[in-house]
Amino acid sequence: MLEAVFNAFKIPDLRRKILFTLGILVIFRFIATVPVPGVNREALKQLLETNQLLGMLNMFSGSTLSNFSIVAMGVYPYITASIIMQLMTPIIPRLNELSQEGQQGRNKINQYTHWLTVPLALLQGYGQCILMQQSNVLSDFGLFSSDTWLHSLAILLTMTAGTVLLVWMGELITENGIGNGVSVIIFGGIVASLPQQIGNLIYGGSTTQNISGSFAFVVLALITIVGIVLINEGQRRIPVQHAKRVRRGRMYGGG
Numbered sequence: 192m193l194e195a196v197f198n199a200f201k202i203p204d205l206r207r208k209i210l211f212t213l214g215i216l217v218i219f220r221f222i223a224t225v226p227v228p229g230v231n232r233e234a235l236k237q238l239l240e241t242n243q244l245l246g247m248l249n250m251f252s253g254s255t256l257s258n259f260s261i262v263a264m265g266v267y268p269y270i271t272a273s274i275i276m277q278l279m280t281p282i283i284p285r286l287n288e289l290s291q292e293g294q295q296g297r298n299k300i301n302q303y304t305h306w307l308t309v310p311l312a313l314l315q316g317y318g319q320c321i322l323m324q325q326s327n328v329l330s331d332f333g334l335f336s337s338d339t340w341l342h343s344l345a346i347l348l349t350m351t352a353g354t355v356l357l358v359w360m361g362e363l364i365t366e367n368g369i370g371n372g373v374s375v376i377i378f379g380g381i382v383a384s385l386p387q388q389i390g391n392l393i394y395g396g397s398t399t400q401n402i403s404g405s406f407a408f409v410v411l412a413l414i415t416i417v418g419i420v421l422i423n424e425g426q427r428r429i430p431v432q433h434a435k436r437v438r439r440g441r442m443y444g445g446g
Contacts, residue, residue: 209368215363222357226261227350228346229342230323232258234327235259255380261350269308269358269373270373272304276303309351320347
């Protein structure tokens, strides 16, 4: 495996793509440390510890929720918009026609997906801000009150811009780097929080409950990986019957 990595860096074009992808991921991790102004760190930490769902979202977002970063929503509004567009394409005749026009039609649908990402990001950002305010994470001011509506609007626009920025960075990786850019951004966020999660599992205590929970987590992770590999690499052999043909007195095909 190490030999394959060394050989990849010997190829100039491939080396450039790998370094470009790593550079984008480093920039993403720097941006993930920039918090939204007015956050109560202690209240946020307590909220993530008591709410398991938010803790899981924090892990998959690369710990961007742990400091309520400007990219706390990640690229998930874009993924939601992509799913909506995929579901609406067979229903709306215009979208169905665009999907059959080749690359130009797909580019147009991708443009619509980007436009849909913005209102979805605003809606999701508003929901997150309301949740943070109810949990006293943003307790210094009321959202969209007569005195703080400009500050609240700035927070929503900043979080939306963070999502759009990550989507743009993901497309840069798709065009100039390795793999699907959005998937790489999600992968980079998950991998960034893995060392901390593993440390919590190992040093979080030696009780039987922690040990059994860690063992169950590892088993489920291995089963998931094996299942994904088997499904992705699986093949189904389908027998095909060919009719016999006679040309110039000779018989061809059949079977």
